[in-house]
Amino acid sequence: MAPSDGPPALPAPRRVASASASTATGPSGDVGVNRGARDTMAGTAPARVRRITSGTARRRRIRQISIGPRVRMLLGSMLVAFAAWLFLPVPALTATVPPPSRAAAQPGLPWLSTSGDRIVDSTGRAVLLRGFNVDALLEPTMHPSPLEATDAALMQQSGFDVVRLPIAWSQLEPERGYFDSTYLDSITRAVALLNSHGLYVVLDMHSLGWSPAYGGSGAPAWAxxxxxxxxxxxxxxxxxxxxxxAINVSTAYFWLSSDLQAQYFDAWTFVVQRFRHDSGVAGYDVINEPHSFPLPPFRFDKDQLWPFYAHAVEVLGAADPNHLFFLDNDMTGDLPTSVVPLHAPNIVYAPHVYTGSLIPPNFTGDPHALQTHVNELVSEGASVPAPVWFGEFSINIGDSYSAQWIDAVLGDFDAHHAGWAWWQWRETSGYGVRSKTGKVNTSLLRMLARPYLAAAPEGAVARYLARSATLQIRVPAAHDAAMIDVAWPVTVLGPPRSSSTCGATVTWDAGVARMAVYLPGGSGCAVTVTR
Structure with a gap:
């Protein structure tokens, strides 16, 4: 296959003519029986032939009866072997990345790394990333909404600190080997706009329905x-x-081939080289919502997905060792992902949650299934091992139990100190905080905009009491002097006031919707922030 040809076209099926038999044979292939059958037709069948025929029929019936258990045993053995193959463990993986080489960070957007199960800033404080997906740079097939300075300002004033920004391979590499600098410039402008309002950016190489050639998003038509x-x-x-x-053959070809994956990584490298020294980019979401179909689940994760992730981290890390790498879960419904442990620096497990919203059965107020799935995803993150950040979740705000679903899932995320990005910020079909025409759904914004610890020293924990709009913060005694950044949604709660048990110094910056709490070292402290 020539490098410029893309995936091969499937050959037309050959028609094979079936030959008709020139002579008839009996079901047993027994010559004596066939001769006896001819004699019978002539009315001259001897008794001996009749006895042979009846004896053959009895033996055939006995064989048929005895074959049943053997076939069942064989099928059972095959099923057991298949199940064993599906769940057969594989060795852990390792991805090697050069040491970081970072330029000076942007003001208010320090470089991010991972430490244990936390994302941390350059001073070691745990950072919680909360925000939205923004689809402004996707293909026309996805009907993207615009991104304006008003959007970034409203997100910042509502306390959010991150945007997951989907980008499209089809736009980056419209022709094989040709990379579009104009599209990359549009990504750069969007990142700069969001950074100017204190928002980190996670760049997500998006995919839905494999390609815009099929009405979705992702791969170019040549792929x-x-x-x-x-x-x-x-x-x-x-x-x-x-x-x-067509969608599933193209998807399977990508996962089973090396040529398209190499081209995919070339497109990614084109992007990461531009942002290598930009601290306002939190990191790179390697591929959106990979799924096993039509390949076998569980084995796909072990044989295709996680080796792909390991290779991606090495390839992207060679071009840019300074950023985080976000790895999605296998989005085959709510089936668990068979995680293969991956030892590499700065990786984040970034699953998506649509339990009870897009993935049936529909949520009817009982949070048990939702909580169980979130716990399962957090457990998968621990198996990587990596911090967990939920890259997508949402429900149609018009659903009867949407408010209860949002409250339940945010409570589950809080229980695991996990950040998140709602899908999405701006759209009109029931999921957006702001419509395409600019109207703000204040009800949804109030549900999502809650105070939280944007950055805090190790050991600091917070609890939000929604009814009183109060954030309770506790810090253990064993800490040095430190600063806590509290994200406060001034758009929905107004300016905050605070008190502490340790004489903490507090400053409020209305321009960035942040409260800085300066803690003295050596003593425990309880801080209360309320409206």
Missing amino acids: TVQGVPDPVWGPMPSLGRLLSP
Whole structure:
């Protein structure tokens, strides 16, 4: 296959004519029986032939009866072997990345790293990233909404500190080997706009329905397998649409080949080289919502997904060792991901949660299934091992139990000290805080905008009491003098006031919606922030 040809087209199936038998044979292939059958037709079958025929029929019936248990045993053995193969463990993986080489950080946006199960800043404080997805740079097939300075300002004033910014391979590399600098410039402008309002950016190489060639997002048209039927059984991204043979053959080809993956990493390298020295970029989300279908679940994770992640971290890390690497879970429904431990610096497990919203059964007020799945995802993160950051979650605000779902899932995230990004900031179909025309859904914003510890020293914990709009902070005695950054949603709660048990010094910056709490060292402290 020539390098410029993309994935191969599937050959047309050959028609094979079946030959008709020139002579008839009996079911047993026994010559004596066939001769006896001819004699019978002539009315001259001897008794001996009749006895042979009846004896053969009895033996055939006995064989048929005895085959049943053997077949069942064979099928059972095959199923056991298949299940054993699915769940067979594989060795842990390692990805080597050069040491960081970082330029001076942007004011208010220090470089981020990982330490144990936390994302930390350059002083070692735990950083909590909360914010939104913004689809402004996706393909026209995704009907993206604009990104304006008003959006960034409103997010900042509502206490948020991160945007997950999906970008498109199809836009970066519209022709194989040609990378579009104009599109990269548009990414750079969006990052600069968000950074100017104190918002980190996670760049996400997006994929949905494999490619805009199928009405989705992701791969360029040249990276699709040609000649495969593409029936449209529903709108994108419905289950019927995602069952298209064309979509799934192209997806499987990517996971089973090295040529497209190499080209994918070339596109990523084109991006990370631009942002290598920019502390306002938190990191890179390697691929959006990978899934096993049509490959076998569980084995896909072990044989394709996690080796792909290990290679991605090495390739991207060679070009940019300064940023975080965000790794999504396998989004085959709510099936668990078979995590292969990956030992590498600065990796973050970034699963998505749609339990009870997009993934049935629908949420009806009982938070048990949602909580169970969040706990499962956090456990998967510990298996990596890596901090957990929920890169997508949402529910249609028009659903009957949407408020309860949001409250339950945010409570689950808080229980694990995990950050998150709501899908998405601006759209009109029931998931957006701001519509495409600019109208703000204040009800949804109030549900999502809660005070939290944007950055805090080790051991500091916070609890938010929604009814009184109060954030209770506790810091253990064994700490040096330190500073806590409290994100406070002034747009929905107004300016804060505070008190402490340790004489902490507090300053409030209305321009960035942050309260800085300066803690004296050597003593425990309780801080209360309320409206």
